[in-house]
Amino acid sequence: MTNHVQHTPASPSLQLHRDTATLMAAIGIVGANSLLMGPIAPGIAAALGISIGEVLRAAAAYGLGTALGAVALAPLIDRIGPQPALRAALAVLFVALGASAAAPGLLALIAAQGLAGLAAGAALPATYALAVAIAPAGRESVILGRVLIGWTLSLVGGVAGAALLADIAGWRMVYLVLAALCLGVLLGLSRMPKADHAPVTDGPLLPFHAVRIAQVPRLLMINAMFMLAFYSVYGLMGAHLVDVLGQPLRATGWIALSYGAGFGLAAFGDPLIDRFGARRIMPLAMGLIALILTAISLLAGALIPLLSVTFLWGLANHFGLNVVVARLTNVAGRHRGAVLGLYSGVTYLSASAAALIGAALYAADGFALVARFGAGAVFLGLILSLTLLPSLKNAS
Secondary structure, three states, X not given: OOOOEOOOOOOHHHHHHHHHHHHHHHHHHHHHHHHOHHHXXXXXXXXXXXXXXXXXXXXXXXXXXXXXXXXXXXXXXXXHOHHHHHHHHHHHHHHHHHXXXXXXXXXXXXXXXXXXXXXXXXXXXXXHHHHHHHOOOOOHHHHHHHHHHHHHHHHHHHXXXXXXXXXXXXXXXXXXXHHHHHHHHHHHHHOOOOEOOOOOOOOOOOHHHHHHOOOHHXXXXXXXXXXXXXXXXXXXXXXXXXXXXXXXXXXXXXXXHHHHHHHHHHHHHOHHHHHHOHHXXXXXXXXXXXXXXXXXXXXXXXXXXHHHHHHHHHHHHHHHHHHHHHHHHHHHHHHHHHHHHHHHHHHHHHHHHHHHHHHHHHHHHOHHHHHHHHHHHHHHHHHHHHHHHHHHOOOO
């Protein structure tokens, strides 16, 4: 399925930049909503008269909704096309964010965030599919890499920005601002040239049928290992800085800045993926990430070295994420939406598993053990990526 957007002859380059920025913002909004609950939870708890633990049930509802939406709704992308699917998903997300801002109590907030999760589950694969569709031939990884910078925006702005805004104007304003930004992305999508789409009308819309596509199961396993490593290590690095290194709570923001800077700057290297091919880059990226996580386990006792290697981790993870998504879009063919939906579902399920595994390992023997677990998980991903090489002779 090749769904490239036909850009207007007047300014194709400018239009492509605008469209890429729109999709980057879409990722940023979805990512920000998944990350901001932690920083604003105390404010929500105080305002609604509930505990922080109860507030975090809304975050769990969002994660569960995202996984469910990704698996169940993403196959519709192949039927109606990524543009209409993304518009519909963001329209629902806009309503859900507004409902979150107006939530009078815990149950209303949980329901609103569950709805937001369903919308996000469809929005993420639709965004990835549309990023590949708007890319000029031979530049798919470059455009996808730029769109992925939206995760950096959500990581830095979503965490630090939400905490600051909630402190100044209250937690409800955070959701109102996100809703306004969502409306802006919808406006940007309305100005995007229509992408050609050949609807998939043959075969059932059962999402797990996509697993039958060659290479998809192994690529999803690689993604699971990659995400287990990221969410376990990143999720507990802040606690390690405060509990063991004696740093103030604001030091957790240094992690986001260091990791985000590396992740964002790595986009300048994305042309290498299109030049040498994701199949060649993937084992190199996984091997590098495994080495970096091993280094993190060894440098866990010193702040500056730890932050420095976290920058390198962000850089390497950008390539890891890009090649996995690019590879999946390549092998998916006409079932890109269904395959990317499974990818997003695996991502969020891995994040949930990582939280449980990481917490147990951290309690058992500290952060260094968590980092070693992450290195081992990515090493398994490296082995799986090597098994793909013989079957990808003719792939880019």
